[in-house]
Amino acid sequence: MTAPFRNLLAMNDAKPDTILTHAGSSPFEQHGIVNPPVYHASTVLFPTLAALEAADANPFEVVNYGRIGTPTSFAFERAVAELEGGYRAVTAASGLAAIATALLAFTKAGDHVLITDTAYGPTRRFANETLGRYGVSVDYYDPCIGAGIDALIRPETSVVYLESPGSLTFEVQDVPAIAAAAKRAGATVLMDNTWATPLYFRPFDHGVDVSIHAATKYIVGHSDAMLGLMVCNQASWETVKRAAVRCGTAAGPDDIYLGLRGLRTLGVRLKRHGEAGLALADWLSRQPEVVRVLHPARPGDSGHALWRRDFTGTSGLFAVVLEPCAKSAVAALLDHLELFGLGYSWGGFESLALPVHPGRVRSATGWSDPGPLLRFHAGLEDIDDLIRDLDAGFARLRHARR
Ligand SMILES: *Cc1c(COP(=O)(O)O)cnc(C)c1O
Numbered sequence: 001m002t003a004p005f006r007n008l009l010a011m012n013d014a015k016p017d018t019i020l021t022h023a024g025s026s027p028f029e030q031h032g033i034v035n036p037p038v039y040h041a042s043t044v045l046f047p048t049l050a051a052l053e054a055a056d057a058n059p060f061e062v063v064n065y066g067r068i069g070t071p072t073s074f075a076f077e078r079a080v081a082e083l084e085g086g087y088r089a090v091t092a093a094s095g096l097a098a099i100a101t102a103l104l105a106f107t108k109a110g111d112h113v114l115i116t117d118t119a120y121g122p123t124r125r126f127a128n129e130t131l132g133r134y135g136v137s138v139d140y141y142d143p144c145i146g147a148g149i150d151a152l153i154r155p156e157t158s159v160v161y162l163e164s165p166g167s168l169t170f171e172v173q174d175v176p177a178i179a180a181a182a183k184r185a186g187a188t189v190l191m192d193n194t195w196a197t198p199l200y201f202r203p204f205d206h207g208v209d210v211s212i213h214a215a216t217k218y219i220v221g222h223s224d225a226m227l228g229l230m231v232c233n234q235a236s237w238e239t240v241k242r243a244a245v246r247c248g249t250a251a252g253p254d255d256i257y258l259g260l261r262g263l264r265t266l267g268v269r270l271k272r273h274g275e276a277g278l279a280l281a282d283w284l285s286r287q288p289e290v291v292r293v294l295h296p297a298r299p300g301d302s303g304h305a306l307w308r309r310d311f312t313g314t315s316g317l318f319a320v321v322l323e324p325c326a327k328s329a330v331a332a333l334l335d336h337l338e339l340f341g342l343g344y345s346w347g348g349f350e351s352l353a354l355p356v357h358p359g360r361v362r363s364a365t366g367w368s369d370p371g372p373l374l375r376f377h378a379g380l381e382d383i384d385d386l387i388r389d390l391d392a393g394f395a396r397l398r399h400a401r402r
Helices: 016-022 049-056 071-084 095-105 121-133 146-152 175-184 234-247 253-264 266-285 304-310 327-335 383-401
Strands: 088-092 112-116 137-141 157-163 188-192 210-214 228-232 290-294 317-322 352-356 373-377
Touching (some): 016 071, 016 253, 016 266, 071 088, 071 253, 088 095, 095 121, 095 188, 095 210, 095 234, 121 137, 121 157, 146 175, 175 188, 228 234, 266 373, 327 383
Parallel strands (some): 112 137, 188 210
Antiparallel strands (some): 088 228, 210 228, 290 317, 317 373, 352 373
């Protein structure tokens, strides 16, 4: 069984920052050392035949083979589940592995799944190309559909999949309304909660069954590991765990350790990412070349009312739409930025800027803005330095457009 962890439930209503700091920790099981050891394991030995058979009878609860779990993965899962208010969590080798495993866990040939049109692009590709080949039909819905999802749910709909705010364009979903409709129809509600992390959106309070995270992003937080999580309510845990074990999606122990270590500082990092993102968005909104800012924590954003109702904070990822301009002008802006890197992923300490193309990855809704869309990840640099970097970039953009 998992090590006896410090029992935070004994401390009634511990706040998220306290849970972050202590959850999943059991120093006196390991010589008083603060952090858990990294268990590199395939084989686990049993002292007797009886012990081996007892472990086989209860395979998800005991350490009996590296792929199924180690004290390192149990500590991480325990900490995240406690933080997010889930029952238990299952680690995967990447965010996409977690998404694929959760979708496989709750579908079979003949089923129908409903996925938000603003889902992360590779989620769509997995659903279309892989689930499709196994006889699962996939439909996409407008992320802003709310209770109107009722009209799309069929008797064979087994999964309703959400991601809020949406990838690339940051639409906020009415999660409780969508989840309630799904529940009435007996469908399982999966949600990609990567943007908000377990800190800023509480999926289980809003009717979600499985909360999925690319821990690769803010939880690891340093751009140095791939890691995924499926945090489950009690009803879904065993189905998810079984699917993960059947698929063999286990993550490596060093990466799990980096996830657990990142979790300890998530509160302070995320606060700073969020403040920096808002400051950058504000500065960008005042540039004449910026047509729209897509950031749900800004008053006036189309998702702001729902964000205020359901979220407790903002992370640092958002986007802006520019006036139509030549690619060479966008290159002039991006190519010589000193602090913002040009690259995929986000959630690390360094700022990033990336042109993105929502029109290529949606089908139920359109994307009509003619100008380029740039996504920004606000890192942990000094905010004034970041603005100076962008200011020089916009000067180059202006010059290139003349
Ligand atoms: C990056 C990302 C994923 C996939 O995570 P990986 O760890 O890169 O596989 C899933 N969902 C969202 C919203 C992401 O941004």
